[in-house]
Amino acid sequence: MSRDHVPTLEEFVDGVDKRNPGQPEFIQAVKEVAASVLDYIKDHPKYHEHQILERMAEPDRVVSFRVCWQDDQGNVRVNRGYRVQNNNAIGPYKGGIRFHPSVNQGILKFLAFEQTFKNALTGLPMGGGKGGSNFNPKGKSDAEIMRFCQAFMTELYRHVGEDTDVPAGDIGVGGREIGYMFGQFKRITNRYVGVLTGKGMEYGGSPIRTEATGYGAVYFLQDMLKHVGKSPEGHVAIVSGSGNVAQHAVEKLLQLGAKPVTLSDSDGFIYDKNGIDEEKLAFVKELKNKRRGRIEEYARKFGAEFHGDAARPWRVPGTLAVPCATQNEITADDAKMMLDNGIIAVSEGANMPTELEAVHRFQQARILFAPGKAANAGGVGVSGLEMSQNSARITWKEDELQRLLRDIMQGIHDRCVKYGGETGGKDKYVDYVKGANVAGFVKVADAMIAQGVV
Ligand SMILES: NC(=O)C1=CN([C@@H]2O[C@H](COP(=O)(O)OP(=O)(O)OC[C@H]3O[C@@H](n4cnc5c(N)ncnc54)[C@H](O)[C@@H]3O)[C@@H](O)[C@H]2O)C=CC1
Ligand SMILES: O=C(O)CCC(=O)C(=O)O
Numbered sequence: 001m002s003r004d005h006v007p008t009l010e011e012f013v014d015g016v017d018k019r020n021p022g023q024p025e026f027i028q029a030v031k032e033v034a035a036s037v038l039d040y041i042k043d044h045p046k047y048h049e050h051q052i053l054e055r056m057a058e059p060d061r062v063v064s065f066r067v068c069w070q071d072d073q074g075n076v077r078v079n080r081g082y083r084v085q086n087n088n089a090i091g092p093y094k095g096g097i098r099f100h101p102s103v104n105q106g107i108l109k110f111l112a113f114e115q116t117f118k119n120a121l122t123g124l125p126m127g128g129g130k131g132g133s134n135f136n137p138k139g140k141s142d143a144e145i146m147r148f149c150q151a152f153m154t155e156l157y158r159h160v161g162e163d164t165d166v167p168a169g170d171i172g173v174g175g176r177e178i179g180y181m182f183g184q185f186k187r188i189t190n191r192y193v194g195v196l197t198g199k200g201m202e203y204g205g206s207p208i209r210t211e212a213t214g215y216g217a218v219y220f221l222q223d224m225l226k227h228v229g230k231s232p233e234g235h236v237a238i239v240s241g242s243g244n245v246a247q248h249a250v251e252k253l254l255q256l257g258a259k260p261v262t263l264s265d266s267d268g269f270i271y272d273k274n275g276i277d278e279e280k281l282a283f284v285k286e287l288k289n290k291r292r293g294r295i296e297e298y299a300r301k302f303g304a305e306f307h308g309d310a311a312r313p314w315r316v317p318g319t320l321a322v323p324c325a326t327q328n329e330i331t332a333d334d335a336k337m338m339l340d341n342g343i344i345a346v347s348e349g350a351n352m353p354t355e356l357e358a359v360h361r362f363q364q365a366r367i368l369f370a371p372g373k374a375a376n377a378g379g380v381g382v383s384g385l386e387m388s389q390n391s392a393r394i395t396w397k398e399d400e401l402q403r404l405l406r407d408i409m410q411g412i413h414d415r416c417v418k419y420g421g422e423t424g425g426k427d428k429y430v431d432y433v434k435g436a437n438v439a440g441f442v443k444v445a446d447a448m449i450a451q452g453v454v
Helices: 009-019 024-043 045-049 052-056 105-121 142-159 175-189 209-227 244-255 278-291 296-302 332-340 356-364 377-392 398-420 432-450
Strands: 061-070 076-087 093-099 127-133 165-168 236-239 262-265 268-271 305-307 320-322 345-347 368-370
Touching: 009 024, 024 045, 024 052, 024 105, 024 356, 024 432, 045 052, 045 432, 052 432, 061 105, 061 142, 076 093, 076 105, 076 142, 076 165, 093 105, 093 175, 093 377, 105 127, 105 377, 105 432, 127 142, 127 165, 142 175, 165 377, 209 244, 209 320, 209 345, 209 368, 209 377, 209 398, 236 244, 244 262, 244 278, 244 320, 268 296, 278 296, 296 305, 332 356, 356 368, 368 432, 377 398, 398 432
Parallel strands: 093 127, 093 165, 236 262, 236 320, 320 345, 345 368
Antiparallel strands: 061 076, 076 127, 262 268, 268 305
């Protein structure tokens, strides 16, 4: 293809497809971004001359390694670990680690690609990366989790560092796992540095990192509603997941006067018509974070409905939705059902929880739709602040971090409006997908151009 010709979406995606066989999630993520930025590139030829999108869609490197560990019965077990370092034009690679049986290279490439845009949107100097393993933490003892984390870090340590690549948590990786990985990094390298974020408060963690992703997703929802003269108060909210992001999304929804009524895990979802209040949320935290039980228990304890067979909550009537479980959990049919039920706003707490066709349905209906790379950036935003605190060897006060998180989310909303807002539209419609993609792209692209062909 001639270098003079900016590719069409089909040509661009076709090339990505051919180079990345069997990686549908990666292709989906790249396609969504390309659909937003190719027109912008046409109007700004320097980005085409420097082949920026082509370079961003090719990770700087993908490291894959064997993770060998022993279970409680003494059996030797083997898993595969990865770190995808997508782009470090604006700062060290930064992004979570996922432990889940579904993890493969394509899923981590999609997450690292998304992370590059998300991190740029925060306004902080962080590049994009993601890692993980197909290890399944479900049903493992604490000792097995520790041995796995140690084995994982025994290889990962050579690829990460406080100024190189700073991992954090994601699905299946929370405070416990970060602690075990940090301990192993320290043991191997004899260095006490901020190589991971999401650490415990006793050893270099930041106030509100645990809450930041869920809180941030609801702040973004609040900002979208405010932009059209509304607020979350009094609205029924459908939430999926029941892990870190879902729990804190529910907490912030309650604080803002909304009524969350659902939660889910991989077995199914609960529907509590009376609303999930603070006391019920405390039960969920104990159930999921300490006892590591199944969400069905909530239904038995509080007399709520439980829908099994891995059902998702999108058929439940509600006006707000905050998907917080995993990728592609909202299909086009789900989107239609949600629109029929009167949904007015969707804020993605999870990464890419909405299939592309479903995103198009929400956009055609002109409801408020916030993509994960904008809406869930509060987590990595506070991770960036944890890095700053670690470098300076200080801890900021909680209310300062609360204020900074609120500012970061507001700043992301403003950037989305700048690049995705319609001029002259009567309904003040903002295409948040386009806004987030173009805003993230411009920041990374300009840094790449400044740094030459590398
Ligand atoms: N933890 C963080 O700071 C951030 C997380 N995210 C995203 O938020 C989402 C949730 O992550 P966390 O809450 O941290 O993880 P978590 O491990 O604490 O919770 C994940 C939840 O999703 C459910 N889930 C996972 N896979 C599922 C599947 N295949 N079907 C149905 N339910 C499933 C789990 O049962 C659990 O309730 C993920 O998409 C993650 O990438 C995004 C930004 C930051
Ligand atoms: O805090 C971080 O570094 C990354 C969080 C994350 O994995 C994400 O934003 O998806």
